[in-house]
Each structure stands twice: as C-alpha cells, then as structure tokens.
Amino acid sequence: MRRTLAIARKELEVTFTTPIAWVVLMLVAFVSALLFNGFLDAYRFLSLRALTMQAPEVMEQLNLTDAVVSRLYAWVALLVLLAAPFLSMRLFAEEKRARTFELLLTLPVRPLEIVLGKYLAALVAIAAALVVAAFYPALLSLWAEGTAGGAGVEWQTVGTGLLGIFLLGAMALAVGMFASALTESTVVAALVSLFVLGGLSLVPALAVVNEGPLKELTLALSPFQHVAPFLAGRIELRSLVYFVSFAALGVYLSDRAVEGHRWI
Amino acid sequence: MIEVRNLVKRYRDLVAVDGLTFTVGKGEIVGFLGPNGAGKSTTMRILTGFLPATSGTAKVAGFDVFEEPLEVKRRVGYLPEQPPVHADLTVRSYLRFCADLKGVPRRSVRSEIDRVAARTGSDGVMDRVVRNLSKGYRQRVGLAQALLGDPEVLVLDEPTVGLDPLQIREVRDLVRGLAGRHTVILSTHILPEVAMTCEKVLVVNQGRLVDYDTVEGLVAKHLPGRTVTLEDIGFLEDIYAKLVAPAAPAAPRAEGAAP
Secondary structure: HHHHHHHHHHHHHHHOHHHHHHHHHHHHHHHHHHHHHHHHHHHHHHHHHHHOOOHHHHHHHHHHHHHHHHOOOOOOHHHHHHHHHHOOOOOHHHHHHHHOOOHHHHHOOOOHHHHHHHHHHHHHHHHHHHHHHHHHHHHOOOOOEEEHOOOOOHHHHHHHHHHHHHHHHHHHHHHHHHHHHHHHOOHHHHHHHHHHHHHHHHHHHOOOOOOOHHEEEEHHHHHHHHHHHHHHHOOOOOOOOOOOHHHHHHHHHHHHHHHHOOOO | OOEEEEOOOOOOOEEEEEEEEEEEEOOOOOEEOOOOOHHHHHHHHHHHHOOOOOEEEEEOOOEEOOOOOHHHHHHEEHHHHHHOOOOEEEEEHHHHHHHHHHOHHHHHHHHHHHHHHHOOOOOOHOOOOOOHHHHHHHHHHHHHHHOOOOOOOOEOOOOOOOOOOHHHHHHHHHHHHHOOOEEEEEOOOOOHHHHOOOOEEEEEEEEEEEEEEEHHHHHHHHHHOOOOOOOOOHHHHHHHHHOOOOOOOOOOOOOOOOO
C-alpha cells in the first residue's frame, strides 16, 4: 500500500509539474465555458419563446439541468476520452525511455503495485478535470430557481453525469496505460490508445446495418452509448459493468506486461 | 553472498553471457573487468532481477534471483549504467520516492536521505531538479539511491563514470568504507580503481570468465617474478591485456624488472 501510494505521489508530482495536466485542465475549462454560455443562451431563448407564446406545456417540459448541464457534459465526456491517452501515454513509455524502468524493476516492488500506483495517479488527474467541469452547474445553482422554490439544478443528475464521465475516463486510462506498457515511445502509446478508443466509439457509425444483433453489438461496444444513461441521471448496471470490466482488464494486462519484462 | 552458476544469457543469436560461474563471499569487494560488450552489465542486470537468465542460476544472499525476486531486491542496492533518475523530480523527492519503495521505516526516511546524500556529496543539490544536474551529480544521486536503506549487497555498474578525479577518489573511499559489512560488486574500465578498491578481480571476455583471483594472485600467476606496489599500476594493464586479448598479445616487457 505504501509503495503504491509512493508511486502515485511521484506520478502526480510529475503530472502536475509538467504542462500536460495543465493543458488538459485548461482545455476542459475553455471548451466547457464556451459551450456552457451557448447552451445557457439557447435555454433562455427557448424559455422566453415559450413564455411569449403562452405554452405552459412546453414550459413544464423545460429542464435546466437536462438542457444545459447534461448537454455540456456530453461534450466533456468526449474531451475526457480525447485527453485520457495524453495523460496515460507517459506512464510506462517514459520510464522505459529514460531508463528509470530499470530502477522500478530492481526495487522491491510488485508489478501490480507499480501499475496500481500509476493508475491511481492518472485517475486523480481525470478527477481534477471533473472538478473543473463541476464548476459550471455550481455557477448555475447560484442563480437558478426551480419551480415551487426547489433547487434549480438537479444535483443527482449532475452527480451521475460526473460519475459516468469519471468511469469513462477510468476505462480510457486503463486502455492507454496498457498501450504505454507495451512501448518505449509516448507517441506510439498515445496513438494506439486513441486508435482503440476512437475505434470503439466510431464503430456504431460504421456498421452498415440499422438493426439486428450486429448493430446491437456495435452499440454495446461504444463507450458513449454507455455514458448516455449516466448523463440522463440513471445508473445502469450494464454500463457500470462495461466501464469497470474495461478498467480491470486494462490494469490486469498492464500488470502482465510489466511482469513480462522479467521473462524476456 | 553472491553465487552464480553456469549463467547463460542469449539475445537471439548473440551470446552475451556464456556459462559464467563464480561466487563472492560476504563483505568482499569484487571488481568486474572486461572490454565493452563482455557481458558485465548483462550479468549485473541478471543479478538484480531486471533480466532473466537463459539458463543457469544466480543466488544473492541465499535467494534465487528468479524464484524469489522480492527477497533479492530487498537486499540489493543497484546503480545501473545510466543513473536511473527521474528528470522531473527534485533530488530530495526522488530519494524519498526510492526510500518509500525500498521500505525504509517512515520515521527514519529523512535521516536516511540525509545520510546517503552526505556520503555521496549530493547534499548540496537536494532541492534542484534532476534535469538540470550535470552528469557527475546525476551519477552521485544514482549512487545515493543505491545506498538508501543500507542494503547488504551493492551492485554498481561503472560508478565513477562522469566524475572528476577528486570525486572519483571520494567514491573510491566510499566503496572501500563499505568493505566488511557490505558485499560490493562493481564494474569499471579504470584499472587503477580496481587495484585500489577491490580485493578480488573478475575478468570476463566475450561472456566467459577468464580469471578470478585476488590482485596478488593475478600478479603471481601472470607476471611471475615481478614485484608490484599500488603506485605502479602498469602491471594491471599487462595482466588485463594478456587475459582479454589473447589473439593480440601485449607488448613484450622486460620480465623480472625486480631482482
């Protein structure tokens, strides 16, 4: 445990003293701010129209959290999926290139402790990005008012949305960490994980059939299909299983890849 | 303390280590000599559990390197050929990271770091980022890392590369100070260093052991009738040339310079 935490602390020190984490955080903040403004404007326009047109049924359907926060978070999810390969590419590839991997493998540490420490640090970096993303609904809640004096922002939906994005990030990082454990080049590690994650996300669009088991399968493989219920405020077991099993597989394969160095 | 038996390491067609057998007793300081590519680094990597052997066994402190790697790694301090320092960390946080991984007791981490830093002369650069250090200082920090936790066995791969002459002398004194309590195996190209620090010399060539003896033993065997002192280091060059390049014999010297 102490060794895992020591590795995690070192990784965090490196992540937050080099630009990469800050670039990711800035990107999330910048894009989110832009979209947040846009979605808020659209919402205001829609509610004004509904007011002037005296359409109470439309007014009842309008939901601030769904119209602004969930839409925003769908984009944050995409950003996280694109950023994760750059956060995970360094984890092992850089150690191999700098020959510090030799140190890790000759200190009394188990491969699993190394892998978990590095994974933990990467998860913290993603969590930091989500703290930035959580700032926008917080800002909204300062002024928004719900009907009958309730809270304007539905924090449950926001919470499941953030959980969904975090799980997506955890899955993407596990894939990226495995790619990093296989190569000495950070560029190759980033490209491989982008390729795998992009492939999984795009495969439903490429499936020629519109229905049937093949379509079902491609949809079930796509990470965005599994984020969607979280953004809508539901925690679906199959999506939970999807993310957690991907993450576990990535950690397991990375552990094997590190252990494998003892054998060749 | 170190027991190597019929060690073989093959990289596809290349045989890096070819049936190496030797033992190092507790508290001995052994110099590892040989031309580039003789298999010194490979042997050290196997001893520290970084590489597996193709065949043969290596034991450190009674534990097989391959079967019980963690037990071996707990007892070995290792300085690889390239000092394994993280460029983005400060020296202090790097040493703290290593101390945590080596399982140095929490309350003594700080004093342990100060101790190894003082011994290796890196206490002046503790808060500098490794990236900005000179090669010599990186080497010292790497050596400090190997000494952390006071391991029984030290495996040092060219510990004096990149150091200036005065620093080389410091490291030499440091290594000599380890004798008795620690078992040290160090590789080097600098022959005077072997003569001054090591009790025994292990000469390898093309992966094979050519000779393994005390410095006096080597002199008696290969330069019979010649008396040598530590100031006269030419004798080691003669022995080395004899052992390592049998095809091109060393320039003939007047034998029996001493009466």
